[in-house]
Amino acid sequence: MNNMALVDRPTGFDVHALRREFPVLARTVRGKPLAYLDNGASAQRPLAVIDAVDDYERRHHANIHRGVHTLSQEATALYETARDRLVRFINARSRHEVIFVRGTTEAINLVAQSYARPLLGPGDEILITHLEHHANIVPWQMVCEQTGATLVVAPMDSRGEVHADAVAALMSPRTRLFACAHVSNALGTVLPIRRLIAAAKARGITTLIDGAQAVPHMHVDVQELGCDFYAFSGHKMFGPTGVGVLYGREQLLERMPPWQGGGEMILSVTFAKTTYNGLPNKFEAGTPNISGGIGLGAAADFLMGMDRGAAHAHETALLDHATAVLSRIPDLRIVGTAADKASLVSFAVAGVHPHDLGTILDEDGIAIRTGHHCAMPVMEFFNLPATARASFAFYNTFEEIDRLAAGVERALKLFA
Amino acid sequence: MELNDLYRDVILDHNRRPRNFGALQPADASVEGFNPMCGDRLTVRLRLADETISDIRFEGQGCAISTASASLMTEAVKGKTRAQALKLFDRVHQLLTDDAAPDADELGKLAALSGVREYPARVKCASLCWHTLASALRSTHPQDLPAVSTE
Numbered sequence: 244m245n246n247m248a249l250v251d252r253p254t255g256f257d258v259h260a261l262r263r264e265f266p267v268l269a270r271t272v273r274g275k276p277l278a279y280l281d282n283g284a285s286a287q288r289p290l291a292v293i294d295a296v297d298d299y300e301r302r303h304h305a306n307i308h309r310g311v312h313t314l315s316q317e318a319t320a321l322y323e324t325a326r327d328r329l330v331r332f333i334n335a336r337s338r339h340e341v342i343f344v345r346g347t348t349e350a351i352n353l354v355a356q357s358y359a360r361p362l363l364g365p366g367d368e369i370l371i372t373h374l375e376h377h378a379n380i381v382p383w384q385m386v387c388e389q390t391g392a393t394l395v396v397a398p399m400d401s402r403g404e405v406h407a408d409a410v411a412a413l414m415s416p417r418t419r420l421f422a423c424a425h426v427s428n429a430l431g432t433v434l435p436i437r438r439l440i441a442a443a444k445a446r447g448i449t450t451l452i453d454g455a456q457a458v459p460h461m462h463v464d465v466q467e468l469g470c471d472f473y474a475f476s477g478h479k480m481f482g483p484t485g486v487g488v489l490y491g492r493e494q495l496l497e498r499m500p501p502w503q504g505g506g507e508m509i510l511s512v513t514f515a516k517t518t519y520n521g522l523p524n525k526f527e528a529g530t531p532n533i534s535g536g537i538g539l540g541a542a543a544d545f546l547m548g549m550d551r552g553a554a555h556a557h558e559t560a561l562l563d564h565a566t567a568v569l570s571r572i573p574d575l576r577i578v579g580t581a582a583d584k585a586s587l588v589s590f591a592v593a594g595v596h597p598h599d600l601g602t603i604l605d606e607d608g609i610a611i612r613t614g615h616h617c618a619m620p621v622m623e624f625f626n627l628p629a630t631a632r633a634s635f636a637f638y639n640t641f642e643e644i645d646r647l648a649a650g651v652e653r654a655l656k657l658f659a
Numbered sequence: 660m661e662l663n664d665l666y667r668d669v670i671l672d673h674n675r676r677p678r679n680f681g682a683l684q685p686a687d688a689s690v691e692g693f694n695p696m697c698g699d700r701l702t703v704r705l706r707l708a709d710e711t712i713s714d715i716r717f718e719g720q721g722c723a724i725s726t727a728s729a730s731l732m733t734e735a736v737k738g739k740t741r742a743q744a745l746k747l748f749d750r751v752h753q754l755l756t757d758d759a760a761p762d763a764d765e766l767g768k769l770a771a772l773s774g775v776r777e778y779p780a781r782v783k784c785a786s787l788c789w790h791t792l793a794s795a796l797r798s799t800h801p802q803d804l805p806a807v808s809t810e
Contacts, residue, residue, distance in 0.1 A: 596722035598697050599666075602778060606662045615698050628698040628720050657666060658674070658723065 256550075256557040262638050264289040264545075275608030278643040283428055283587050283634030284612050285478045286459055288542070292482055295541035296534050306530055308507060322533050325540025326523070332543035333473065334464040335490055339522035342489040342496070343536050347455040348378040350474035350489035351422070353526060354451055355382035357502040358472075358495065359420055365391035368417045370448075372410065372434070373399040373624060374427045377617040379453045383422065392419070399624070403430035403579035407438035414442060420449045425457035429618035429632070430579025431562075431587040433457075440470050449495070455479050455487075459636065460558060460585045462551050465490050477535060481636075482542030486535030489526070496522050503528040554637035558586035561635045561644060568648040574655060578630050587634035589616070595654045597631040603654040609647055665778060666723065669731070669771035674723035679733035683716040692719075692791030694783055699725045703791045710740045715792075722784050724775060729788035731769055741796050748793045755782050 262268045265287045270277050279287060299321055305314035307322050329341050344350045359369065369383045373396055380394075387394050395418070397410040405423070414421065421443040426433050436452055443450045451472040457463060458475045465473050472495075476487040491499075501508050501519055505528035510518040519525050565588045569575055574593040592600060597613035604611055612632045615622045622628060633647055683689075686704035693700050701719030705712050715737050717729045732751075736744040750765055755775055763770045775785045 596725075598699075598722040598781070598784065599724070602665065602781060603662060614696065619698075622698065628700070657662075658671065 256553045256637075258557060258638060258640055262640075264291070265638055266290065266293070268638060272608040272610070273606055278607075278609040278639075278646055280633040280635060280639065280643065280647060281610045281612045282459065282636040282639075283456060283479070283616075283632060285484065286481045286636050287638070288481055288483070288538075289545050291545045292538045292541045296483065296538040299534050299537045304533070307533055308524070318533060321537050321540075322531070325536045325543075328540040328543045328547075329488055332463075332547060333458075333488070333490055334466050336466065337493065339493045340465075340490055340496065342491065342523045342526045343531055344474075344487050344489050344526075345485055345532070346476040346478070346487035347453060347474045348382075348476075350472075350487055351378055351451065351453065352382045353489055353502045354472050354474075354491070355386045357499045357526070358449070359383075359386045359392075360389055361500065363387075363390040363392040363419055366417060367392040367419045368395050368415065369393070370395045370397060370410070370413055370418050370421045372397045372405045372423045374403060374405060374430060374432060374434075374618065374621050375422075375424055376428050376453065376455070377619070378455075379422055379424060380620070383420075393417075396620075397423075399432075402581050403427065403432045403621075404581045405432065405434050405439075407435045407442060410439055411442040414446050414448055416446075418443075418446065418448050420451065422451040423453065425452050425454045425463070426460065426585045427579070427618075427621070428456045429616040429621045429630070430581065430589055431584040431634075432579060432581040433583040433585055435583075436468065436470070440468060444469060456585060461555060471495055477539040477542065480539075480542055481545060482539035483532075483535040486532045486539050488539075493522065496526070499526075501525050501528065505529045507531070549637075557637050558635055561639055561641065562586040562588070564641050565633060565635070565644045565647070568644060569651070572648065572651055572655070575651065578625050578627065586636075587632060589630045589632045591627055591630050592651060592655065595651075595658050597629045599658070600631050600651065600654050603657065604647065604650040607646060607650045607653075609643070609650055611647070664774040665781075667771045667774060669768060670723060670727040673727035673730040677717075677726050677730040679716045679730065679737070681716055681718055683714060688795040690791050690795040692787045692794075694721075694725075694787050696783065697722070699784060699787055701725070701729055701788060701791065703729070703788060703795060705792075705795060707741070710742070712736050712739055712741070712744060717788060721787070722781075724772075724781050724784040725787055728772060728785040731771070732788050732792060735767065735769055736792065745793060745796055748789050751789055752786065755785055 267287050303317040305318045307319040326338055326341050335341050383394050395413055397413050399405045425436055440450050450470045452470045454473050454475040459480045471492050473490040478484040508520050508525050508528040510520050576591050578589045601613035614629045683704040687707045689704040691702045699721035701717050703717045705715040715733045772785050775781050
């Protein structure tokens with residue numbers, strides 16, 4: 244009897260109750276219930292986030308860190324509480340390690356310009372992988388142009404998998420930084436980042452993980468991962484746009500010069516000399532996206548309050564279902580068939596261009612992404628100009644995936 | 660707006676069997692058009708006899724709207740003068756973006772593109788080939804022109 248509670252604990256995941264937390268999911272599009280399958284581009288917001296932002300805007304807005312008046316103190320407290328929530332969300336060691344930025348893109352650019360640029364010179368190498376988002380390619384190309392360093396690209400295979408051995412083989416004494424996605428936005432591949440980080444650390448190589456597509460799907464513990472930097476965006480984890488986080492190990496952040504100059508990041512300014520503020524403010528010049536930060540804190544709280552194991556199990560079931568029903572469609576090819584995938588399916592349909600498919604599905608109220616997914620080297624690798632991508636969140640349903648498959652069949656019929 | 664109004668039979672037919680598709684060698688003008696938003700890419704090549712487009716072909720890859728628009732365009736402008744083709748470009752642009760649609764007689768088969776207007780995200784698909792053609796025609800030395808982008 245002692246174990247009964249454990250055995251009987253409901254493992255069912257009440258997706259319909261969860262959906263009620265996300266008001267937009269109740270709307271219709273072109274007369275049909277919205278099936279939002281574009282979470283990889285941007286996820287929807289729960290009431291917890293909407294209300295937190297609304298409450299701030301209605302009752303507490305003022306500039307932060309500088310006013311002695313009540314509103315400024317309240318706004319500061321809300322913003323810094325949000326930072327604390329994000330510290331817990333990724334298990335950073337302290338508030339000094341969580342820098343608010345505009346998003347993943349800005350986080351990577353910050354590291355490129357503030358960490359890599361002063362460090363690198365001709366002969367040095369930055370190592371990335373073939374499946375990166377443009378945001379994890381272009382900032383490094385820019386730094387290479389600025390410093391004379393070389394960008395080295397580790398291969399992926401025809402399933403869209405990146406093998407730790409193949410990446411490690413490219414790590415050399417010249418490699419100063421290794422940057423890779425945690426989860427591929429274009430293919431869904433979950434990279435073996437524990438092994439990759441371990442391989443880099445063993446060689447003294449600094450690591451940056453682009454976690455934009457990972458944090459919405461799985462629990463991330465930066466101390467357990469052991470990476471030096473971890474970047475993610477608010478809006479892909481059910482928070483607002485225009486805000487994100489750069490996690491960095493304090494030791495590294497301390498040594499890095501500020502990236503942008505301005506207010507907030509200084510202690511004192513004279514025309515002769517400016518003394519910089521400490522972490523995290525050193526990297527947060529100017530008035531930040533205060534409401535965005537507060538909304539992101541609420542999103543982190545929302546996720547921490549969920550049974551993420553059950554959510555993940557539901558997402559995996561969605562992925563398995565989507566893979567099964569889409570695979571049954573003749574002329575449909577799934578692009579990205581890694582053994583370990585987050586819940587998204589990229590695919591191409593012979594005879595139906597992804598953009599036509601996107602328009603046809605929208606007519607049925609189904610939102611997917613079509614295009615190159617800001618990962619042109621991935622498209623080139625698979626010899627495709629574009630793919631259709633259905634990316635799921637824990638609030639999606641099997642029925643929505645069935646509607647997706649029916650829509651694809653309808654498009655095939657139209658273009659037959 | 661019905662999907663059938665966007666994907667009319669003429670559009671579906673020209674997507675399935677694009678006319679004047681392939682290389683044209685030699686050509687007096689060859690300009691590449693690119694839509695970075697979606698990756699659509701096409702090349703328009705043409706021959707001019709005096710001021711008349713004596714031959715025109717296109718190749719590349721794109722969605723049904725983009726392919727059908729290019730196919731219809733090549734049919735429509737072959738045999739037309741440079742000035743007539745540019746005037747037609749203006750008419751098509753109007754058709755794709757203005758509420759006041761131009762005269763259907765003037766457009767002929769191109770009127771099939773009128774459904775695109777209701778899908779703002781797809782206007783660039785239909786107009787890419789026309790911008791590419793206009794770029795080729797407007798230049799005295801079109802082969803020197805940079806590629807055309809819809810962005």
